[in-house]
Amino acid sequence: QQQVKQSPQSLIVQKGGISIINCAYENTAFDYFPWYQQFPGKGPALLIAIRPDVSEKKEGRFTISFNKSAKQFSLHIMDSQPGDSATYFCAASGAGGTSYGKLTFGQGTILTVHP
Amino acid sequence: GAVVSQHPSWVICKSGTSVKIECRSLDFQATTMFWYRQFPKQSLMLMATSNEGSKATYEQGVEKDKFLINHASLTLSTLTVTSAHPEDSSFYICSARAPLRGATEAFFGQGTRLTVV
Numbered sequence: 450q451q452q453v454k455q456s457p458q459s460l461i462v463q464k465g466g467i468s469i470i471n472c473a474y475e476n477t478a479f480d481y482f483p484w485y486q487q488f489p490g491k492g493p494a495l496l497i498a499i500r501p502d503v504s505e506k507k508e509g510r511f512t513i514s515f516n517k518s519a520k521q522f523s524l525h526i527m528d529s530q531p532g533d534s535a536t537y538f539c540a541a542s543g544a545g546g547t548s549y550g551k552l553t554f555g556q557g558t559i560l561t562v563h564p
Numbered sequence: 565g566a567v568v569s570q571h572p573s574w575v576i577c578k579s580g581t582s583v584k585i586e587c588r589s590l591d592f593q594a595t596t597m598f599w600y601r602q603f604p605k606q607s608l609m610l611m612a613t614s615n616e617g618s619k620a621t622y623e624q625g626v627e628k629d630k631f632l633i634n635h636a637s638l639t640l641s642t643l644t645v646t647s648a649h650p651e652d653s654s655f656y657i658c659s660a661r662a663p664l665r666g667a668t669e670a671f672f673g674q675g676t677r678l679t680v681v
Binding site: 494538542550554 | 607
């Protein structure tokens with residue numbers, strides 16, 4: 450599998466602050482970029498996803514920024530809350546044929562939001 | 565949203581025995597499911613792609629004779645860890661393609677914690 454590199458490995462923010470997590474990919478065949486949130490002992494849950502035909506997508510407090518030329522994308526969590534404390538994974542996949550749903554994950558970021 | 569359920573949520577088995585994990589799509593038909601493995605504090609690594617009615621496709625380095633995958637119906641895929649050893653202890657997670665309005669989402673089960681003693 451082609452790599453997806455994620456940073457930082459861990460992140461601590463204060464309540465109300467902005468959490469920013471970055472990812473970079475290599476495979477130009479990727480055209481679907483989701484972010485997942487995972488709590489300990491649970492499966493990952495889809496937060497938000499983007500296709501490369503747009504540069505930004507916002508859903509509530511979560512925003513994805515996408516830079517196709519740089520092959521980078523990032524997750525911004527606005528007004529971070531203690532309940533957001535979890536591990537976040539970026540991922541990527543192709544959209545067609547056998548690539549559909551077959552995800553390559555980043556290494557994960559452990560987010561801690563202090564009250 | 566689409567619901568994927570795994571069973572059991574956790575299992576402890578003795579070294580040398582086999583363990584079966586079920587992955588069910590509850591409210592949609594899934595022609596393709598995926599099996600991932602996650603070691604503590606690590607990312608999810610794809611093990612295999614499970615296709616209904618055909619043989620699974622395994623990722624490089626995954627032993628197909630050790631991790632048996634069966635996808636006998638459109639709503640059920642099973643992963644059997646054969647002759648389990650302590651190094652197989654991990655968090656196993658399945659996902660399924662959900663063809664919702666042509667989207668490319670994959671929905672995940674809640675995972676199965678396998679401990680081999």
